[in-house]
Amino acid sequence: EIYQATCSAPVNIAVIKYWGKRDTSLILPTNDSLSVTLDQDHLRSVTTARADPSFGDLSSYPDADAAAAHLTDRLWLNGEEELIKPDGRLRRCIDEMRKLRAAKESKDPSLASLSKWGLRICSENNFPTAAGLASSASGFAALIASLAALYELQPEVSSSQLSRIARQGSGSACRSLFGGYVAWQGGKEADGSDSLAVEVAPKSHWPDLHALICVVSDAKKGTPSTAGMQRTVQTSPLLQHRIKEVVPERMAKITEAIQKRDFDTFAAITMADSNNFHACCLDTSPPIFYMNDVSRSIVQLVEEINRASEAEGLGKKLAYTYDAGPNAVLYAPKENMPAILQTIRHYFPSADFDDTFNILGNGANAS
């Protein structure tokens, strides 16, 4: 018999940014965050996981430590083998998933001993990893979803429980287990038991909101987010203000805006939070610059479009947000998108922005 499962997971783009860890090993954040999950047509990771005794079989070793040394889990990312380091994030995620399967097997001895067998895992992104677009979020979410499917853990193990494990792969990955509007509750506990993702609203609640990704540069970014955010934690006084004063109020307000489908408030908070996050990067020593001149001119264009629209009493037309790179993600009601794209093309005639609309999508799922 073949034990294998394939799952895909989408990218999510935060509107309240995660930036900073209170525990770097468990990946526990310094603040809550909130994101919108994109559809899987344009940006997604697909992962296939297979368990087989020929990949190593722990049951043939009496002592657990000796056995672990013989486990031959292997993983390929976009066709290249990725080393599973003994104390790395991949190892931790796989071990946590294997533990859940082992618990299930001990309750039901008729199940095949998948938890004792080695794994072969293949993961592919349908977008270039170097594009500066979050690939770790969809990658780890797809890894966790495929192992959950292989090990038949759901529905006993909930998506929020799985998000707690995906979080240990990459913080932002925990939010890609859900579709629509998703909050990562940072939690208080030292063991991370309350640091997990929850659905704020399904995509069906506000399907009208669309996203447009403007790829300003597909060069690999300068400071990786993992290193950059800890430098900010260690050196930025502004981050402390962000954690204590700025984010808690914004989380409450943007959650309410989503519930009411209030685009004006959603847009205002999204842009303010992107700017506050990049201000914290600038407040880091030495400073971190993610946005470039093109990023900043897109900010000015969006502000100008909104100002003109508000002058007519029509409210905001769109919002921008930037992650740890120069690419803009624009959020807008679907009906505004054709005009937005036209304006952007007018002002950036030579730019080859990715003009794909990313309709809000579902979270990780079996395919």
Ligand code: DP6
């Ligand atoms: C700017 O999730 O990539 O995109 O937990 O160290 O893997 P690690 O960091 P990562 O950081 C994402 C930062 C961000 C903001 C966000 O997605 O909330």
